[in-house]
Amino acid sequence: MEIYELLKGKNIKNEQEVKVVARVRSNRPGKAVGFLVINDGTSLLDLQVVYKSNLDNFNDISQVRVSSIIEVIGKILLTPDKEQKLEIQAEDIVILDEASQDYPLQKKEHSLEFLREISHLxxxxxxxxxxxxxxxxxxxxxxxxxxxxxxxxxxxxxxxxxxxxxxxxxxxxxxxxxxxxxxxxxxxxxxxxxxxxxxxxxxxxxxxxxxxxxxxxxxxxxxxxxxxxxxxxxxxxxxxxxxxxxxxxxxxxxxxxxxxxxxxxxxxxxxxxxxxxxxxxxxxxxxxxxxxxxxxxxxxxxxxxxxxxxxxxxxxxxxxxxxxxxxxxxxxxxxxxxxxxxxxxxxxxxxxxxxxxxxxxxxxxxxxxxxxxxxxxxxxxxxxxxxxxxxxxxxxxxxxxxxxxxxxxxxxxxxxxxxxxxxxxxxxxxxxxxxxxxxxxxxxxxxxxxxxxx
Structure with missing residues (x-):
């Protein structure tokens, strides 16, 4: 399912099972729970994925780098009182492709002049x-x-x-x-x-x-x-x-x-x-x-x-x-x-x-x-x-x-x-x-x- 459809769709239900393929924008791991922010390009708005230590590859997911491509299978959790109206509670995450460590667009602010030098990214x-x-x-x-x-x-x-x-x-x-x-x-x-x-x-x-x-x-x-x-x-x-x-x-x-x-x-x-x-x-x-x-x-x-x-x-x-x-x-x-x-x-x-x-x-x-x-x-x-x-x-x-x-x-x-x-x-x-x-x-x-x- 596309992120645009999830965030803008009118028939999204709580605990609805979904599968999303997207790029990692940020990863905030913890000892028992971590938070991924992902985007597949269909929406300007990002989607948060919550992953827990019960996943078999929890340690691998905790180390997944920015710009890596992942497949997430999980259930929708509606959060109407928060800024983002829903998130995914992950039941399975597959790392489809791992981005290298020297990916230039890390989670920080970049000047437009710098970005013009990497128009492909x-x-x-x-x-x-x-x-x-x-x-x-x-x-x-x-x-x-x-x-x-x-x-x-x-x-x-x-x-x-x-x-x-x-x-x-x-x-x-x-x-x-x-x-x-x-x-x-x-x-x-x-x-x-x-x-x-x-x-x-x-x-x-x-x-x-x-x-x-x-x-x-x-x-x-x-x-x-x-x-x-x-x-x-x-x-x-x-x-x-x-x-x-x-x-x-x-x-x-x-x-x-x-x-x-x-x-x-x-x-x-x-x-x-x-x-x-x-x-x-x-x-x-x-x-x-x-x-x-x-x-x-x-x-x-x-x-x-x-x-x-x-x-x-x-x-x-x-x-x-x-x-x-x-x-x-x-x-x-x-x-x-x-x-x-x-x-x-x-x-x-x-x-x-x-x-x-x-x-x-x-x-x-x-x-x-x-x-x-x-x-x-x-x-x-x-x-x-x-x-x-x-x-x-x-x-x-x-x-x-x-x-x-x-x-x-x-x-x-x-x-x-x-x-x-x-x-x-x-x-x-x-x-x-x-x-x-x-x-x-x-x-x-x-x-x-x-x-x-x-």
Whole structure:
């Protein structure tokens, strides 16, 4: 029987006989009675096993080490007045596998930095059990949300010719020792994808509503708490819809995911609230119950200018139209000015990607970023440029290879009326939901500069 079923089940009876296979978290032996704390991974909560000297292998059990795997057969003892509502009175314990003495996760507190060095073992700790259970539930919630909204799930290529963001931060895929790409596997330069958006747009024109959810890669040499070389992106694309539809969809999706985590990860959220971010649960409830704010980039610049005039101590105090807002500016807007999640819209085209719809003012594009308290930007989206000539001209202006994007640009010539979408970095969302402060702690095996340990 699984520990989750025992602790959460409604039909568990006193003196019910059970068999559990689990890992030893701690062992507190005595002369006549001992106490094992075990966990099989199905529940964040542990189960206590009481073993007595009448067991034939009592001495062996008394010496069983942390992380050993045991099989316990015994009877349930309901303990409704205690913190844990039941325990097992052992009638037989079999040591299935004995862990070695140098197991690094003994019963003491370990730093997150130390645990990052043993990513193959850290998922056995309560911290990472909590984080990765929440990650699992959130991933399923994303699929459930879009499926219930009648979106088609599209898998886009991992290997591609295109840098969708135009930033040149892509990993090269090659079988050669030089850069003679015409002799390479694909006969041309190939990269790991930085976004599935361009391919997603093609399928949105066929199915109207699609979403992608998969790994993306950035060769951005940023050794920070928010950047990773490999991460997952959620990228829906909706044909025939504008930026306003996009904004409403983002808010609806974020709230759906948070509510799903509330419903299915109460123990894990309580642990994260206690150990990773005090007030986490209240923060998430506030997000779930708030109507997100909305402000144009132009108006946001004016708010920031006034803040500087009133003594706000930004590191970057030179506020002007065209400034690529820093995290400090974003957090001020959503944390101090509005005190809620905030959409900024209509950014200057010079600081946004080539594919974004140019507004009639000639200066801005129909783009939006969602800013959330505690982190800043969480989601970026836009309405796409639907005019072929404007799109090609923008590519040429930014010195982007038009030939490599010919298939994407020509979508505009074959019946293309509006398209909108957004990108949400999954790991950044998990950081926000769990209170984890480093992206390395929300990816099972993180890939960052100079780090390829596993």
């Amino acid at each position: 850290r998922s056995r700790t309560k911290t990472f059990q909590s984080i990765f259970k929440i990650r699992s539930v959130a991933a399923y919630a994303i699929h459930r949300f879009f499926q219930e909204e009648n979106y088609v799930y599209v898998t886009t290529p991992i290997i591609t010719e295109n840098d969708a963001e135009g930033a040149g931060e892509s990993f090269i895929v090659t079988t050669l020792k030089n850069d003679e790409y015409e002799k390479d596997f694909f006969g041309k330069k190939a990269c790991l994808t930085v976004s599935g958006q361009l391919n997603g747009e093609a399928y949105a024109q066929a199915f109207k509503k699609i979403y992608t959810f998969g790994p993306t890669f950035r060769a951005e040499n940023s050794n920070t708490s928010k950047h990773a070389a490999e991460f997952w992106m959620i990228e829906p694309e909706i044909a025939f819809e504008d930026l306003n539809f996009n904004i409403a969809l983002i808010e609806k999706m974020i709230k759906f995911i948070i509510n799903e985590v509330f419903n299915k990860c109460s123990d894990e959220l309580e642990f994260c609230d206690k150990n990773l971010e005090k007030g986490l649960i209240n923060k998430l409830k506030h997000i779930s119950n708030s109507n997100f704010e909305r402000i144009t980039y132009t108006d946001a610049i004016e708010v920031l200018k006034k803040a500087v005039d009133n003594g706000q101590n930004f590191e970057e105090k030179n506020i002007f139209f065209g400034l690529d807002l820093g995290t400090e500016h974003e957090r001020f807007l959503c944390e101090k000015h509005f005190e809620k999640p905030t959409f900024i819209t209509n950014y200057p085209k010079e600081i946004k990607a080539f594919y974004m719809k140019q507004n009639s003012d000639g200066k801005t594009v129909a783009a939006t970023d969602l800013l959330v308290p505690g982190i800043g930007e969480l989601v970026g989206g836009s309405q796409r440029e639907d005019n072929y000539e404007k799109l090609v001209a923008r590519c040429e202006e930014l010195k982007i290879d038009v030939k490599g994007l010919s298939w994407y640009n020509e979508l505009r010539n074959f019946g293309y009326y509006k398209s909108s979408g957004f990108g949400l970095g999954f790991e950044r969302l998990i950081m926000y939901i769990t209170g984890a402060s480093n992206i390395r702690d929300v990816i099972p095996f993180p890939r960052t500069p100079r780090n390829l340990l596993f």
